[in-house]
Amino acid sequence: MTATDLRHAIRGTTAAEIARSIRSSIEEGILSPGQSLPPVRDLAAALGVNRNTVVAAYRQLGQAALVVSRGRGGTRVADRAPVAQEGFAPDTVLRDVGTGNPDPALIPDLAPALGRIASRPVLYGEPVVDAELAAWAGAWFAPDVLADEMRITVTNGAVDALERLLAQALTRDDAVALEDPCFLSALHTVRVGGYRPIPVPVDDEGMTVAGLSVALHAGARAVVCTPRAQNPTGAGMTAERAEALRSVLAQHPYVLVVEDDHYSLLSRRPYLSLIPAGHRRWALVRSVSKFLGPDMCLALAATDPDTAERLATRLSPGTTWVSHLLQRLALAQLTEPGARATIDKAAEHYAARNARVAAFLRDAGLDATARDGLNLWVDTGASSRAVSEQLMRRGWLARTGDEFSLRTDAPSTHLRLTVHDLDDADAQALARDLSAAAHAAALTEG
Structure with missing residues (x-):
């Protein structure tokens, strides 16, 4: 469907009517994921309504996750790909360092308390x-x-x-x-x-x-x-x-x-x-x-x-x-004192392992600082998506910074890594592979 055809296919004089018309077109497959919607000015002129009415309609569709705004890139039909969630990636053969999970060995045993x-x-x-x-x-x-x-x-x-x-x-x-x-x-x-x-x-x-x-x-x-x-x-x-x-x-x-x-x-x-x-x-x-x-x-x-x-x-x-x-x-x-001791042990473990792995990453030339929490936030210096793809080729699965960003106009250069379960040998291997992946991604972008 051409842009002209699309403008004629959309109906309505209120924001709700325009949003329903576009939603129906998406549900019926007339509009496909990634397809651009008419610019606000053009659609307002075609429908004979105020520009703010079209803006409000697009906003309603965005809140329903049916469209995404790309700023100057316009508004597009949203991809139906599943949204990112915390936890293990299903069905992957890669070493997953993006889970955000605590160490199950450092979670207090529930058995002693259950009977009471x-x-x-x-x-x-x-x-x-x-x-x-x-x-x-x-x-x-x-x-x-x-x-x-x-x-x-x-x-x-x-x-x-x-x-x-x-x-x-x-x-x-x-x-x-x-x-x-x-x-x-x-x-x-x-x-x-x-x-x-x-x-x-x-x-x-x-x-x-x-x-x-x-x-x-x-x-x-x-x-x-x-x-x-x-x-x-x-x-x-x-x-x-x-x-x-x-x-x-x-x-x-x-x-x-x-x-x-x-x-x-x-x-x-x-x-x-x-x-x-x-x-x-x-x-x-x-x-x-x-x-x-x-x-x-x-x-x-x-x-x-x-x-x-x-x-x-x-x-x-x-x-x-x-x-x-x-x-x-x-x-x-x-x-329970024993459970609290396990929690304290977990806190020390996460802090110590994150600091240790961050040091390996810095030795490999990466910008990594162990702050607080379960994860490391690492600036790779290149597009996080490109680095992640390069890292997958080396056997690792990580979270890209874009998944956590509210902005769509500036791709992230960060990865979030959950590394507290890596021993020194694995951590050093990750550091080497991530450094190589960042370098390869930078060359591709250049």
Whole structure:
């Protein structure tokens, strides 16, 4: 179909009608993945509508992941390829260094606790949060919360917490400030929810002050930030950066601020908050998946009382509450000395191995620094996709920086590597192969 035919095939005078017309064309196969949509100006003229109407239609389609905007490259029908997810790559024969997984050997054994937690059944109408877990969590959060009041809510993991927090505060098309590069699940949650992500650049100290200011002035109604062990970069806020971010947010007391402290007990850095004292809408979320295992789908959220009340309406007993068996099991692990010793051992292991592998990478001429978290964020100096392809030829599978980026106009040069399970020999082999892959990719680009 030519551009002229396409303009004539699209119908409607409102944004919703235009979006439905284009969506039907995609579903019927008239428009194929990668095909360009008419420029906004041309389609507005053909339909006799305001340009903003077409912009709104394209935005609706983008929120539904049906089209992607390429800036000056125009708007194209989205590829139906599956979106990137954390975890092992299925059916690969390559050595996978992109999983983002903890070491299963360093996850506490559940067996000793299982027999102690099933004391009695829990019935409809009972509190959705286990009282003992709530008390323990309150003591854990208290030193890190600047607010006079807080409430504890339990959710099915950090992603569930984020989805519920955004849903109770926002409506479709509301803007959310996200770190760029961004944690995959946070990015997907925002897009699937129909919200508009606004990228805030991340440097060695985390979310930048200038970037947050721009996002707030652009109308962001929520901010999602990782104060330490930022995924994928490993960045952590300094006291100076945290204070500067609080100063910016103090001017916007009703913007929802969500801190994802996913690495908490494993982090080697102090917790520093960007939530100002007296802020009206906030949440500090700590999941247990990194140290108790991904299958322990539980997160604790400390929030202001109003946000807690809103969350409670979405966690009614018998439908969306978190199993008390799971809550008791998590509490048993979090308070059992042997389990806590295993968690401390895991923290030391991840930090030590990342530092060791980063040194091998630097010796091979690569820009690698072990910050905080499970992964390394490595600047290859060339297109991450090209480097990844070259690395696959040498037997390795890595995560490209493009998967974590909110931008489409500037290809990433970074790879995210999960390397804590590599011994020295394998780590040195990876360093040699990655250096060769980066060199080959640079020559190809040149």
